[in-house]
Amino acid sequence: RDQRLEWWREARFGCFVHWGAYSVLGGEWKDRPNPGYAEHIMRVNRIPVETYKNEVAAKFHPDAYDAKSWVRQMKAAGMQYVIITSKHHDGFAIWPSEVNKYNIRDVAHFQRDPLKELVDAARAEGLHVGFYYSHAFDWEDPNAPGNDWDYTNPAGDKGLFGGLNWYNAHPELVAKVDKYIDGKAIPQLKELIARYHPDILWFDTPSKLPFYEQARIVKAVREADPNVVINGRAARTKGVNLGDYLDTADRPEELRPTPGDWEAIPTTNESYGYDKLDPVHKPVPYFIQLLAKTSAKGGNILLNIGPKGDGTIDPPDAEILAGIGKWMAVNGES
Numbered sequence: 001r002d003q004r005l006e007w008w009r010e011a012r013f014g015c016f017v018h019w020g021a022y023s024v025l026g027g028e029w030k031d032r033p034n035p036g037y038a039e040h041i042m043r044v045n046r047i048p049v050e051t052y053k054n055e056v057a058a059k060f061h062p063d064a065y066d067a068k069s070w071v072r073q074m075k076a077a078g079m080q081y082v083i084i085t086s087k088h089h090d091g092f093a094i095w096p097s098e099v100n101k102y103n104i105r106d107v108a109h110f111q112r113d114p115l116k117e118l119v120d121a122a123r124a125e126g127l128h129v130g131f132y133y134s135h136a137f138d139w140e141d142p143n144a145p146g147n148d149w150d151y152t153n154p155a156g157d158k159g160l161f162g163g164l165n166w167y168n169a170h171p172e173l174v175a176k177v178d179k180y181i182d183g184k185a186i187p188q189l190k191e192l193i194a195r196y197h198p199d200i201l202w203f204d205t206p207s208k209l210p211f212y213e214q215a216r217i218v219k220a221v222r223e224a225d226p227n228v229v230i231n232g233r234a235a236r237t238k239g240v241n242l243g244d245y246l247d248t249a250d251r252p253e254e255l256r257p258t259p260g261d262w263e264a265i266p267t268t269n270e271s272y273g274y275d276k277l278d279p280v281h282k283p284v285p286y287f288i289q290l291l292a293k294t295s296a297k298g299g300n301i302l303l304n305i306g307p308k309g310d311g312t313i314d315p316p317d318a319e320i321l322a323g324i325g326k327w328m329a330v331n332g333e334s
């Protein structure tokens with residue numbers, strides 16, 4: 001573990017990127033603002049899979065995406081690693097997956113591979129790179145936890161089968177979730193590892209799965225590549241965390257330094273995915289203070305940006321990166 005984490009411990013500052021089909025909507029569904037995280041728009045509005053596929057995912061066609069320019073901006077800000085959402089809770093893969101058809105090539109007919117472009121650009125500039133992969137929630141898959149509006153799947157907001165601990169009340173549903181894990185999640189993770197050799201995989205919302213299912217996923221990743229760093233939201237239960245470090249809560253206000261390796265994940269405004277209706281970005285000095293505080297307490301900052309559906313970085317996010325870069329140029333160590 002110490003060896004795996006060596007680069008991560010030194011990195012201190014990275015860029016989190018929430019970018020996918022939801023970025024096309026920018027936090028607005030049918031002329032109404034989406035309350036809460038923009039990347040949750042499908043769940044919050046209970047948008048049917050067919051509608052989301054045709055009206056949202058099929059339109060994710062980021063012609064203006066320029067990974068080299070993204071990486072240049074990140075590097076200028078002093079960031080040393082980048083983690084992008086390969087598949088968020090909506091289930092849509094932003095790489096041309098051979099394992100599952102719900103992806104950027106087969107649904108949006110976009111012929112480029114955004115993950116490959118980012119990986120190549122990052123490595124060319126000396127940044128480490130990896131992927132967020134929603135291993136629990138998948139709102140498109142008929143067997144995965146979360147979607148209780150199209151399907152009668154467990155772990156939805158309002159469904160028959162409740163949220164937390166659904167597997168204790170309904171153990172018979174675990175077989176259904178197994179189908180998703182063995183048919184999609186694990187094969188896609190193996191595909192990501194074999195194809196792009198990520199330095200890190202970032203998992204989320206583990207409590208939607210029974211612990212042993214979380215553990216199975218971590219095991220599959222370790223078997224595929226023992227050097228991949230795994231964050232702290234992959235597999236955990238009372239007192240046990242199978243990841244390599246701890247993640248604090250989403251909001252930086254809840255910065256909770258812990259002994260050992262930890263990472264905070266502030267975002268530039270209030271959402272992770274692009275939200276055109278949330279113009280309230282935190283000022284540059286806020287992030288500089290946060291960086292200094294975090295670094296002094298032995299943690300990493302993974303600062304999130306939400307690029308637009310066309311592939312460009314939202315100007316307020318770009319300004320924040322540039323502003324941090326100005327400070328780094330004077331005060332950072334390189």
Ligand code: JFZ
Binds near residue numbers: 037205250272
């Ligand atoms: C999750 C996601 O649902 C969200 O869309 C985003 O990707 C974020 C980084 O992670 O949301 C969470 C997860 C954990 C907490 C809060 C929101 N938490 O521990 O407080």
